[in-house]
Amino acid sequence: MEKTTDYLNTLNDVQKNAVTQSNGPVLVVAGPGSGKTRVLTYRIAHHIHSGVRPDSILALTFTNKAAREMKSRIEEVVGPSAKRVWAGTFHSIFARILRVEAHQIGYSSNFTIYDTDDSKALISSIIKELNLNKEQYNANSIRSRISSAKSSLITPVLYTKNEELLLQDKQNNRPAFKDIYAAYVARCKRSDAMDFDDLLYRMFELLQVNPDNVLDKYREKFQYLLVDEFQDTNHLQYGIVRKLCHYEGSPRNICVVGDDAQSIYGFRGATIQNILDFEKDFQPFGIMVFKLEQNYRSTEHIVQAANEVINFNTRQIQKKIWSDKGQGEKIKLIKALADTEEGKRVVDHLVEQKNRFHFKNIDFAILYRTNAQSRIFEEYLRRYNIPYKVFGGQSFYQRKEIKDLLAYLRLAVNPNDDEALRRVINFPKRNIGNTTFNKIAEKAASLNLPFFQVINQSGLSNRAANTLMQFAALIQDFHTKTTTLNAYELGYFIAKRSGIIDEYKKDKTPEGEGRLENLNALLDGIKIFVEDDLVEENEEGISLDKSLSSYLQNIALITDFDQEEGEVDRVTLMSVHSAKGLEFKSVFVVGLEEKLFPSFMSLEKIDDIDEERRLFYVAITRAEQLLTLSWAASRYKFGQMRYNEPSRFLEEIPEIHFENKPKSNSLFSETTTPTTGSSIKGYFKKEPNFNAQDFGIDPNNFKPSPAASIQPGMDILHLKFGRGTVQSIDGGAANKVATIRFEHLDQPEKRIMLKFAKLQIVE
DNA sequence: GTTGGTATCTGTGGA
């Protein structure tokens, strides 16, 4: 096995030390592009080469993609035994363990996994049942508060004992939160369902309560632990990790890798505190700290700009990221007047770069703060015939038709799944309306049983009772077949037998056809799941499980992101959050405006601004060679035009790293366009071919009227053409075009797109 | 119970 240490020669000294320091606690602080994944994978490979059993290694990541990548890279070094390493996301690994141990904590191994929509629906119905005001009790805020309670290990019982939390609820005018929380947990339990947080929380509970000594079982099993993206773990996740390796007599073979500067999931409970706690907890056991500071990804202007930006954050682990890839190109800045113009100019730049540097589409990414921003870039990319792929947004599994079929599948596996039942009890239509359903719900509540178990009970009209009986028989039939059919056979059977396929076949619109295609795609997916025999080959028990139950638990934790895309040459469009861990030759970070990036939600608290800054840091460090930043002075939000100031983050990058950053006053004051219109000047300076004053319009007092208010017959002022009269308006709602007559012009009739125009009505 | 219209909210981020 002389080949074994070849891989060490590809590492720098720090990386090598982090890889070979096999025993005891290790903290790796890894800057962007510093070879973090290499360290993790080689470290695991190194364990295996040193004789560690692959299945005693547990590597936890945040995304399936990261896990998959890790596995395949380990396999390159050590061969097929890499498959037996327990590498996966927190959620998927724990789901897998819980499936085996569920009975220990009052669940069945067929438990359902509620996604966010299920949770929200359940919370809404609880709010309704408790006769609470739904404005006062916003389901989304309730859900996220429940999530943070669970992530902080606060059960409903502990919650009611916590004066501080109760006081907060009182101050927020939500005194009944504790009741909603308790009801929510009970209802999930009643339905044999776990939400995403439960997969972590119940795992912790399992180890805490320790029935049948499971704790020892897993402590012995997992001798070597690794955690990727440690800065994104929450208190609960660290709690579980600590249970597994921080105890009397433990070898404490744990390695966590993270970068405090890239912590961007504070909103879901992630805390950098975990890094500090980790150091403290393992200090007495000879913790080794390694800092990976050399960036192998980006050229120097980019790296230095990133360093400068992140320095505005006060609390951080000191490190200096550097690159030896040469100065490289300076950063480009695009300043646009409006969101649409931003779209056009970004795509123009992209095309230009593509030609100049001979890049392929796949070398480019357009990164934005919110998914809603993708639309305009898509428009221009399509117009220029550039293939692209949008990541994020509504996922395949969130489409209505997919959720419908999945709900039936879920019911077949677990008839007690109340949220699934609620979804399909009257779809396709079988005349079971709210009245009937409410009776069922009441009955269920009074007996504390799942809906399905009270479906045949009393108090209903004959007609309703009859229909319900048929429905129950249908589900029962599906349920029985779960033991005889595999996932695909059953999926196909259910799709037909439930009437879903027929229902969507009735819809002859292109939309309906699309839905049908999606349903087929889902069934194909199930088929692939069934036919794929590359699944786990573990020594203990996790055999090739092709059951529907197993399928459902798998997909519940999968995102579109995980769908393998063949080698298609497309431009990537995604949120900055989803871009973490990726790299592109050329990156466009767009929408760099105050209230957007940084997000308006973050403006109040300095900690939140710091998180936005880390997000920006993540964004710019995705770029290898070219970085282009853009912002728009105005954009539509809620169907209304908003005027924006450039992001503070632009100012935080020193001018020397910019190719074309205008003097700061022209960038940051002249073009800002507050409602007074006083600073619209900057724009006019760039348009020397006209002078607004000529028409007696003072740009400082120019107030564009909303496009919707423009009507035929009105006299209007246009900044460029002066005073005119609206002749007519035509075109669809989104693309209204006004024909306006400006008498004083040589060609008086102008056709003006209302969407883009700035017109002020003359009173 | 279903249908169609209107009111309301959203659009930080994601497993």
Added chain:
DNA sequence: AGATACCAAC
């Protein structure tokens, strides 16, 4: 602007 949620009329 677009989706969803709710309500009144059928």
